[in-house]
Amino acid sequence: MPRETLIKELCLKFDSVQRRSNLDWPAINVSAHQLVELCKKLRDEYAFDMLMDVTAVDWEKERPRFTVIYHFLSRERGHYLRVACNCENDDVPEAPSIVHLWGGANWHEREVYDMFGIKFIGHPNLKRILMWEGYSYYPLRKEFPLAGIETSLPAADVAEETQAKVIAAPMMGGPFCSKPGPYMSEAEPEGKDESWTEKQPKPEAEVNE
Amino acid sequence: MVTTTREYGYNSKIEGEVIVSKVDAVINWVRKNSVWPMPMGLACCAIELMATGASRFDISRFGMEVMRFSPRQSDCMIVAGTVTYKMAEAVRRIYDQMAAPKWVVAMGACASTGGMYRSYAVMQGVDRVVPVDVYISGCPPRPEALLDGMMRLQEKISREQSFKGLFKAKE
Amino acid sequence: MSKHQKSEYVTSDLSQREEEFKGEIMTLNMGPSHPATHGVLRLLLELDGDIIQKCEPVIGYLHRGDEKIAENMTYNQFVPYTDRLDYLAPLANNVTYAIAVEQLANLEVPQRCQAIRVIVCELARISSHLLGIGVYGMDTGAMTVFLYTFTEREKLYTLFEELTGARFTTSYTRIGGVARDVPEGWLSRVKNFLDGLLPVIDEIDTLLTRNKIFLQRTEHVGVISKEDAMQYGLTGPNLRASGIDFDLRKRMPYSGYEQYDFEVPIGTVGDCYDRYLVRMEEVRQSERIVRQAIERMPDGPWYAEDAKKIFVPPKPKIMTSMEELIQNFMLVTEGPQMPAGEVYFEGENPKGALGFYIVSKGGGVPYRLKIRGPSFCSLSILPKIMPGHMASDIPVILGSLDFVMGECDR
Numbered sequence: 001m002p003r004e005t006l007i008k009e010l011c012l013k014f015d016s017v018q019r020r021s022n023l024d025w026p027a028i029n030v031s032a033h034q035l036v037e038l039c040k041k042l043r044d045e046y047a048f049d050m051l052m053d054v055t056a057v058d059w060e061k062e063r064p065r066f067t068v069i070y071h072f073l074s075r076e077r078g079h080y081l082r083v084a085c086n087c088e089n090d091d092v093p094e095a096p097s098i099v100h101l102w103g104g105a106n107w108h109e110r111e112v113y114d115m116f117g118i119k120f121i122g123h124p125n126l127k128r129i130l131m132w133e134g135y136s137y138y139p140l141r142k143e144f145p146l147a148g149i150e151t152s153l154p155a156a157d158v159a160e161e162t163q164a165k166v167i168a169a170p171m172m173g174g175p176f177c178s179k180p181g182p183y184m185s186e187a188e189p190e191g192k193d194e195s196w197t198e199k200q201p202k203p204e205a206e207v208n209e
Numbered sequence: 210m211v212t213t214t215r216e217y218g219y220n221s222k223i224e225g226e227v228i229v230s231k232v233d234a235v236i237n238w239v240r241k242n243s244v245w246p247m248p249m250g251l252a253c254c255a256i257e258l259m260a261t262g263a264s265r266f267d268i269s270r271f272g273m274e275v276m277r278f279s280p281r282q283s284d285c286m287i288v289a290g291t292v293t294y295k296m297a298e299a300v301r302r303i304y305d306q307m308a309a310p311k312w313v314v315a316m317g318a319c320a321s322t323g324g325m326y327r328s329y330a331v332m333q334g335v336d337r338v339v340p341v342d343v344y345i346s347g348c349p350p351r352p353e354a355l356l357d358g359m360m361r362l363q364e365k366i367s368r369e370q371s372f373k374g375l376f377k378a379k380e
Numbered sequence: 381m382s383k384h385q386k387s388e389y390v391t392s393d394l395s396q397r398e399e400e401f402k403g404e405i406m407t408l409n410m411g412p413s414h415p416a417t418h419g420v421l422r423l424l425l426e427l428d429g430d431i432i433q434k435c436e437p438v439i440g441y442l443h444r445g446d447e448k449i450a451e452n453m454t455y456n457q458f459v460p461y462t463d464r465l466d467y468l469a470p471l472a473n474n475v476t477y478a479i480a481v482e483q484l485a486n487l488e489v490p491q492r493c494q495a496i497r498v499i500v501c502e503l504a505r506i507s508s509h510l511l512g513i514g515v516y517g518m519d520t521g522a523m524t525v526f527l528y529t530f531t532e533r534e535k536l537y538t539l540f541e542e543l544t545g546a547r548f549t550t551s552y553t554r555i556g557g558v559a560r561d562v563p564e565g566w567l568s569r570v571k572n573f574l575d576g577l578l579p580v581i582d583e584i585d586t587l588l589t590r591n592k593i594f595l596q597r598t599e600h601v602g603v604i605s606k607e608d609a610m611q612y613g614l615t616g617p618n619l620r621a622s623g624i625d626f627d628l629r630k631r632m633p634y635s636g637y638e639q640y641d642f643e644v645p646i647g648t649v650g651d652c653y654d655r656y657l658v659r660m661e662e663v664r665q666s667e668r669i670v671r672q673a674i675e676r677m678p679d680g681p682w683y684a685e686d687a688k689k690i691f692v693p694p695k696p697k698i699m700t701s702m703e704e705l706i707q708n709f710m711l712v713t714e715g716p717q718m719p720a721g722e723v724y725f726e727g728e729n730p731k732g733a734l735g736f737y738i739v740s741k742g743g744g745v746p747y748r749l750k751i752r753g754p755s756f757c758s759l760s761i762l763p764k765i766m767p768g769h770m771a772s773d774i775p776v777i778l779g780s781l782d783f784v785m786g787e788c789d790r
Contacts, residue, residue, distance in 0.1 A: 023721040024483055049610050052726070055750040057739055069737070071724055071752075075626050080724060104612035107760040115447075130440035130789060131330065132295045139329055139448055146448050148329025155298035162301060164337045166294050169327040175452035178714040180743025187714050187743065192452075249413060251420055252442055252786055253467035253549060256511075260537075263530035278415040296420060296441040299412045325460065328445030349549060 003079065006046065014038055020084055027082035035085050036096050039070070043101060048072040048081055051098075054108035056116045060142040065090040066118055070098075087118055097122040115140040145194040147171050168195040232372045240284070240310065241366040243272045244359070247283035247307065249300060251290025254317040257349040258289045266352035271359060280306040285362065289349075291319035291326060292335045304339045310374070312342045312366070314358055317349050324348060405433060408771075412441045416519060416775035419785035421759070427771060435766035437759050442789040450749035454715025455481050455555050458749070463549040465751065466787045468511050469504035469730045470548050471540070476727030478553035479634055480736035481716075483723045487687055491678040493557050494636040499570070499673045500543075500552065501635075501727075502666040506577070507536050507548075508730035509659045509666075516656060516779040517588060520597050525584055532580050535573050542566060555716045556691035557683025567674050574667050581663055589657070598652040602765055602777035605650060612764070613757040616732030617662060618781060621647035621654040628728035639676070640669045652780035659782070690716040715744020731755055731782060751790050755783035 003026045011017050016031035017038065030038050042048040053071040066087040073080050087093035097120035098105045109120045110129040117138035120126060128135060132154040137144055147168040153159040174192035181187040248258055261268045268274055277283040280303045292300060304313065315335050318324035321344045323333035335341065342365060345358035410416075410423040417423065420441035426434040446465070450458050462477040463470035475497045482489065489497075510529040517525030537547040542563055544550040552559050588594050604614070609622040619626060627644040629637040645661035647654030683691045692711050693704040720742045726735040732754025739748040758781045766777065 021721070023486070024723050024725070027722075051613055052733070053613075053724070053735055053737065053750065053752040055737060055752075057748045071735070071737070075624075075631070078631050080726075082722075082724065102611055102613070103608075103764070104757055104760055107756065111756075128440075130443040132440070139445065144329070144448075146328055146445070146452055153294060153297060155301075158298045158301045158338065162338045164297065164332075166329075167333070169323065169329065169331070169333055171327055175327075177452045177745050178454070178743060179745070180720075180741050184710075189713055253464055255419070256467060256548065260530065260534070263534070264527050265531065265534045278413070291442060291444055293441060293443055295443070296412060299441075303413060326444045326449070328449055330443050330445045351547065 006081075010038070013041070020082065022082065025080040025082055027084065029084050029086070032085055032088060032095055035083075036098060036101070038083065039072075039098050039101055042072055042081070042083075046074070047076045048074045050075065051102040051104055051108075052080070054105055054112060056112045056118055056140075058116060058140065058142050063090065064088065066093040066116060068095045068112065068118060093118040095120055099123055114138070117141065145192070146175050147195040167198065170197040171195045172197060233370060236371040236375075237367045237369060240371070241363040244285045244312070244362065244366070245275045245277050245283045246273055246314075247278065247280055247286045247303070248276050249286055249288045249290075249303065251288070251292065251296065252319065254289035254320070254349045257352055257355065258287060258316065261352040261355050266356060268356065268359070271356070271363070273359060280304075281308060283307060284310065285312045285314060286339070287314045287316050288320040288335045288339075288341075289316040291324065292332045292338075293330050294332050295330070297332050297335075297338050300335065301338045310369075310371070312362060313339050314343045314345065314362060315341045316345045316355060316358065317347060319348075321346060410774070417778060418515065418783065421778075421783075421785060421788075423762075423774070425766075425771070425774075430770045430772075432766050432769055432771065432774075435763055437762050439756075439759065439785070440789055442785045444790065446751060446790040447749055450746055452745070454744045455718065455746065456716060458746075459553065460549070460551045463551055464786055465753065465790065466508070466729060466731055466734065466755075466784050467548065468784055469508035470550050471500045471504040471544075471552055472508075472727070472729045473734060474551065474553040475501050475635070476725070476729060476734050477736055478555055479727060480723060480725035480738060481555045481718065483725050484718045484721060484738060484740055485687070485690060485716075487556060487684055487690065489557055489684050490680050490682070491636065492680040493682045493684075495673050495677050496558055496562060496682060497553065497635050498637065498640070499670050500558075502670045502673075503536060503539070503570070505666045505730045506663050506670075507533055509663050510536075512659055512730075512779075512782040513584065513588075513656065516782070517584075517594075519775040519779040520594055522588060522591070522594065525587055528580055528584060532577060535576070539566070539570060539573060542569070554683070554691065556687045557681075561682045567677065570670065571674060574670060577667060578664070581660065585660065589660070595653065597773075597776055598656060598780070600649070601652045601769065601773050602780060603649060603651045604761065604765060608761060608764060609650070612761040614732065614761065615726075615754050615757070616729065617655060617658045618732065618758055620645065621658045622650035623648055628726060628733055634725075634727065640672045642666075642669050642672075652776055655780040655782070690718075711744075717744055718742070718746075726752070729754060731784060731787065732758065734787070751787075753787035753790060755785070755788040758783045759788055 007019055007026050014034050016034045018029045020027035020029045050073040052073050056066055056068045059065055064086040068085045070083040071080050087095055095118055097109055109123055112118050113126055114128040114130050150168055151166045153164055153166055171194050174194040176189045176191050178187050178189040250258055315321045320335045323331050343358050343362045345354055347354050406427045408425045408427055412420040412422045422438040424436045425432055446461050459474055462473040465473050510533055514526040514529030540550055541547050544552045604622050606622050606624055609619050625646050630644055642665045645658045647658050692708050697704040698708045718740050720740055722739045724737045726733040735752030737750040738746050741747045
C-alpha cells in the first residue's frame with residue numbers, strides 16, 4: 001500500500017491523528033489518549049512489527065513543550081513511520097507506556113525519563129538508566145547547561161576520601177556555537193557563558209563590544 | 210646480576226662471586242621490569258591497549274603482558290578511556306584494593322583531563338580521584354606512545370627511594 | 381540436565397523434598413570492571429548455585445553526553461564524536477552520520493564518493509567482525525584466534541592510517557563528501573590485504589568452527605527466538621542469526637549498495653554459534669563487496685561540488701579567490717547550512733542498525749540529535765535470555781551479542 005494511503009487510512013480511523021510534515025518517511029501526530037491503541041493497530045494490522053526508537057524533543061519556548069517521537073519499521077513495506085505524541089502537561093510531562101506491546105520499549109522509555117523527566121504511565125520499572133540514581137536533574141532539557149550543575153559524587157565515601165565533586169566542566173565562557181538566523185550578527189558563534197574555570201572566575205570587564 | 214644503574218648501583222666482586230650494590234638499585238630493578246598492569250579499559254583507548262598487548266607492539270618485551278584484572282595481583286593501573294562520574298567510584302575502589310607499591314597511568318586525553326568531552330557526565334581527568342604518575346596524551350595514543358609512557362614509568366620507578374618506603378605504608 | 385540445553389531448574393516450583401536441598405539465592409555483582417564484559421557493563425545476577433535466576437544489566441558507565449554536545453556543535457564538528465560511538469568500526473559511524481545529515485538537505489553525493497564510502501564501510505565491518513570473533517574466541521578459551529585477528533587488524537590500521545591519518549577514530553567523512561581522495565596506490569594495497577585475508581579466515585574456521593570445545597560452549601546457548609528479536613529491536617547479525625532476513629543494505633539501499641552483488645547470511649537457530657557463523661560469513665561477503673567496488677571505482681570528484689553552502693571549496697581556490705574565502709569562513713564558523721525539518725536515517729553498521737534522528741531549525745547546528753545505538757537494544761534482551769543458563773555461559777552470551785558500550789551509553 002503506498003505511503004499516502006497509509007496516512008489517509010490512519011487519519012480516518014483515529015480522529016486525533018494528523019499528518020506531520022516530513023522530509024523522508026511518512027509521519028503522523030497523535031494525542032496521548034489514542035497512542036496505545038494506534039501502536040497496537042500498527043503492529044497487528046499494518047505490519048509495523050519493529051519499534052526502532054523512542055525519543056523526545058524539548059521545544060523550550062513553544063507549547064506544548066515536550067514531544068515523544070516513536071519510529072516504527074515495517075520489514076514488508078520497507079519504510080519507517082514516525083509517530084509524534086505531545087505531552088499534555090509541560091511541568092510534569094507524562095506519556096503512556098507501550099512496554100506491553102514491545103518489550104524493547106522498556107529501556108528506551110527509561111532513557112527518555114532519565115534525560116527529559118517524562119514519566120511513562122504503566123512502565124514496570126521507571127528508574128534512571130544512564131545517569132546514576134539520585135541525580136536530580138534532567139540533562140537534555142534545554143535549561144540544563146552542557147557543563148552541568150555542581151552536585152556531589154554518587155558514592156559518599158569516595159567523595160569524602162578524595163574531596164572530588166561533580167563540577168561544572170570548565171568551559172572558559174561557555175560552549176561557542178552559532179544559532180540559526182539570516183544575518184551574520186545573529187548567526188555568528190558566541191559563547192553561552194555556562195562556566196569558566198575552577199581557579200579563575202569570570203573576568204570583570206568585557207573589553208571588546 | 211645488577212649492572213651499574215646511574216649512580217645507585219655499583220658492581221664490585223668480592224671473594225666468592227658476591228655482588229654488592231645498593232638495596233634501592235636491586236629493588237627498583239626488580240619492580241620496574243615486571244610491572245603487571247591492571248587494565249582499566251573503559252573506552253576506545255582500551256582497544257589500543259589491547260593492540261599493544263598483541264603481537265605487533267609486543268608489551269611482553271617489557272614484562273608487562275600479564276594483564277591481571279584482579280587489583281590484588283597487579284602493580285600499575287592503566288586508566289584507558291573516559292572516566293564518567295558514575296564510574297569514578299569503581300575506579301577509586303579498585304585503586305584502593307591494589308597493594309603497595311602501585312602506580313597509575315592515565316592513558317589518553319579523556320583520562321588525563323576529560324578530553325574532548327566537556328560535559329555534565331564526564332570527570333575532567335582521573336587525577337581527581339586517584340593520584341596519577343604518568344599522563345599519556347593522544348586520542349587514542351598510538352601503541353608506541355603507550356610504550357613510551359610505560360618506559361617513562363619505568364624510569365620513574367628506578368628513581369624511587371624504595372628502601373625507605375619498605376617499612377612504612379605508602380600513602 | 382544436559383549441559384547443552386537451557387536448564388529448566390527454576391526455583392519457583394520445587395517439590396517438598398527438593399526444598400531441603402535448595403540453596404540460598406546469591407546476589408552476585410559482575411562489576412563494571414570485568415574482563416569478560418567487554419567494556420563497562422555491570423550485571424546484577426541472582427544465582428542459585430550456578431544457575432542464573434535473574435540478570436539485570438546496569439549501563440551508563442560510559443555516558444558522556446554526546447547528544448547534549450551535539451546541540452552545541454556544527455554538523456562537521458560532531459564527526460569526531462561519531463567515531464567514538466562504535467569505536468571498533470569508526471568509519472562506518474562516520475558514513476552513517478554523513479548520510480543522515482545529507483538527507484536533511486536532500487543532497488546527493490557523486491558516484492566516486494559513494495564508492496569510497498562503501499569500501500571504507502565494508503573494511504570497517506571486516507575490522508569489527510575480526511575483533512568480535514577474536515575476542516569471542518579468547519572468551520571461550522581459544523587465545524590464538526585473538527592474536528591472528530589482531531594481526532589482520534593491524535594491516536587494516538595501516539591502510540586506514542594512510543587514507544585518513546589515524547589508525548582508528550578516523551573522522552573521515554564530511555557533510556557532502558569525504559575529507560580527501562584515496563591516495564595513489566591505496567586501492568591496490570587494499571586488494572593485497574584482501575588476498576591475504578581469506579587464508580586467515582579459513583584458518584580461523586579450521587580452529588573454531590568444528591572445534592568440539594567451542595561447539596559445546598556455544599551451541600544451544602543463548603537462543604533468541606524470532607519474536608524476541610523483533611520485540612526488542614535487535615538488528616544486524618544478531619537479528620539475522622535468529623532467522624529473519626533483513627539487511628538494510630539490501631532492503632533500503634543507500635550509498636550505491638544496490639550495484640554490488642553480495643549475499644546476506646541468515647541463521648536458523650538463533651544461538652551463539654549461529655551468531656558466530658553469521659559474522660564469519662559476513663566477513664567473506666564484505667570482501668566481495670570491496671573487490672567489486674575497487675574494480676568499478678568511478679572517476680570524478682569526491683565531494684558534492686555544487687553544494688555551495690555545505691562543503692568547503694578546495695584549498696587553492698580559497699587562497700586565491702574572494703568568494704571562496706568568504707564561503708570557507710562562513711562554513712567553518714557557522715557550519716553547513718541545513719534547512720529546517722527532521723530526518724531519521726539508519727545505516728547497516730557491523731553491530732546492527734545505527735540510527736540518527738536529527739531535528740533541525742535551520743542553520744549549522746542541530747536542534748536535537750538522537751543516536752539510536754544497536755548495542756542498546758542488544759543489551760536490553762539480556763534479562764530475557766540469561767535466566768536458566770549457568771554462570772560460565774555469561775561470557776559466551778555477551779561475546780556473541782558483540783556489543784560496544786560506547787554506542788550503548790553514548
